[in-house]
Amino acid sequence: MRSLRYLLVVSALSLYAAPASPTFHRDIEPILQNRCQGCHRPGEAAPMALLTYEQTRPWAKAIRAAIATGKMPPWQADPRYGKFTNDLSLTPAEKSKLLAWIDEGSPEGDSADAPKPRTFPQGGWRIPQPDAVFEMPTEFEVPAKGAIDYQYIAVNTNFKEDKWVQMAEVRPGDPSVVHHAIVVVDQHDGSYDEQYLGGYSPGATPQMWKPSQARLVKAGATLIFQMHYSANGKPARDRTRIGLVFARQPVTEQIAAMQALGLGLKIPPGAMNYRLDAQVKMSRDARLVAMRPHMHLRGKSFQFRAVYPNGDTEILLDIPKFDFNWQPYYYLETPKLLPRGTVIECTAYFDNSANNPFNPDPTATVVWGPQTWDEMMIGWLDVAVPAPGSAPLPALRGALR
Ligand code: HEC
Incomplete structure (x- = not known):
């Protein structure tokens, strides 16, 4: 017992x-x-x-x-x-x-x-092994000191046919001197402006869309690398690359980049909470797939909102404490239907006071400009629209409510 x-x-x-x-x-x-x-x-x-x-x-x-x-x-x-x-x-x-x-x-x-152990593709890519890799034709020599003008470097794709790109990753050769890199496509067809293809910035994640979504890169297109270098005290060399993964299945939605630009930016010296708004309107029905706020060292917070044609407003993404070191695209788990006429509003706050530990000069009046001591405000959007020959988006009005 x-x-x-x-x-x-x-x-x-x-x-x-x-x-x-x-x-x-x-x-x-x-x-x-x-x-x-x-x-x-x-x-x-x-x-x-x-x-x-x-x-x-x-x-x-x-x-x-x-x-x-x-x-x-x-x-x-x-x-x-x-x-x-x-x-x-x-x-x-x-x-x-x-x-x-x-x-x-x-x-x-x-x-x-x-x-x-987790395995990683060769060459350090975060996307699966790319189908095509394009790199700057020569190394760029980055001086130890001083401001460096943006570099624009053209690389021919030599594509013989149109390609649907489902993933794109830009990898800097020397991340310690690449402030950011953007690769745009010149399609040579007169119908588009240059189209954003992929970018690198601190903390960025590669561009990866769902299997039936892709960006179109036309036969014969040229890639233009826009390189922003910042000197780090030692001479360096960089040769940045972009890797592309082509769509494996039929593409029904074409990805296009849009931006809301806060060009009117003018931050007074010492301003602690300077507000700036920017917006962009949908000229056709589209699905929002990703957003990315971009500011420089005085950036404090950033919000994306949708204002629908019926007047309803919805917060899409809110970054209450912006960190210049981390500027990824935010990929929505469920793409958001944006009927034609929807306005995407962005609101940013900037801190130009001495309380901001990253502020290079609290006594400066800060205006729009490319260098880190200037400012920018860009709300990047990736939207999906029906690919040529695909059915229009499902009835939007019903899906919204
Ligand atoms: C998106 C890239 C990324 C991811 C994901 C990430 N880290 Fe980091 N981590 C960094 C970078 C870059 C630095 C150095 C820069 C810095 O300190 O801000 C860092 C720094 C650190 C440091 C040093 C912090 C310090 O104060 O010096 C620690 C500890 C760390 N990470 C732990 C982690 C752990 C644990 C995880 C996962 C739970 C993680 N990190 C996920 C990029 C990342």
């Missing part, structure tokens, strides 16, 4: 016992693979690799601080508005596992529990 009771107590205890402490291989490695290794591996933007236990262990304290403060993973969107496919933020469960693992001494655990 006594032994039976003892048994019952023991089994009840083990049922209700706290779960075993998290271990690196069983609990932490999968999180690092999904949330951190995209950047924390050799050749990427982050300063250290987090691929193995040996690499991760010494950073435990720093990781604790970075995730507790929300600095890592870098993700600025207010979670109340919009769901994004490239959301890097940790789930509450992932966050508490990481914190518990660190607080309990960061045990390694059994390597037999480890997930398979």
Whole structure:
């Protein structure tokens, strides 16, 4: 009898016992693979690799601080508005596992529990192995000091036929001197202006659309690399590339880039909360697939809203604390139907006071300009419209309500 009771107590205890402490291989490695290794591996933007236990262990304290403060993973969107496919933020469960693992001494655990190492395409691409890669024909020599004019470098695609590009990734040769790079397409057909194809900026994610969506690059098109270099104190060389993945299945929606531009920008010296608005109107029915705010060092916050033809307003993306170092495209999980006549409104705030630690000169009146000490306000949009020969978008009015 006594032994039976003892048994019952023991089994009840083990049922209700706290779960075993998290271990690196069983609990932490999968999180690092999904949330951190995209950047924390050799050749990427982050300063250290987090691929193995040996690499991760010494950073435990720093990781604790970075995730507790929300600095890592870098993700600025207010979670109340919009769901994004490239959301890097940790789930509450992932966050508490990481914190518990660190607080309990960061045990390694059994390597037999480890997930398979994550594999990355050759050449460091974040997109799958590209079908075509174009690079600047020669290295650009970046001087150690001084402002450098924008460079425009043309590269022929030599495409013999039209190509549908489903993914595009711009990779700087030397990220320490590439402030940003934009690749636009000159289609040589007179019907379009130059079309945005892909870009790199700090924290950028590659351009990746759904399998039936793509950008059109016409036969014979020329790619133009717009390179903005910033000197970093040492002479450097850069040769930036763009990798393209072509659509594998029929394309029903064509992706086009649009922008809301805050050209009237003029920020008085010391202004702490300078507001600027910009807008762009949909001239046809379209689906919004992605948004990207762009500002420089005085940028403080940025919001995208849709004002529908019936007057309803909806917040699409809100960045309450803009960080110049992180300017990704935000890809909507569910594309948003924008009937013709919808206005996309953007509102930005700037801080030109001495309280802004990034402000290069609080005494300056700041106007629009390309260099980091000038300012910009661009609300980039990627929209999808029916590809030539495809059916029009589904009835928009019904879908909206
Ligand atoms: C989108 C790219 C990206 C992702 C994803 C990312 N990091 Fe980072 N991380 C960086 C870069 C770049 C830096 C260095 C710049 C900086 O400190 O702001 C950095 C710095 C850090 C630092 C040093 C912070 C400091 O204060 O010096 C830690 C620790 C860190 N990351 C941990 C993580 C962890 C843990 C994850 C995943 C949960 C993660 N990072 C995800 C890019 C990334």
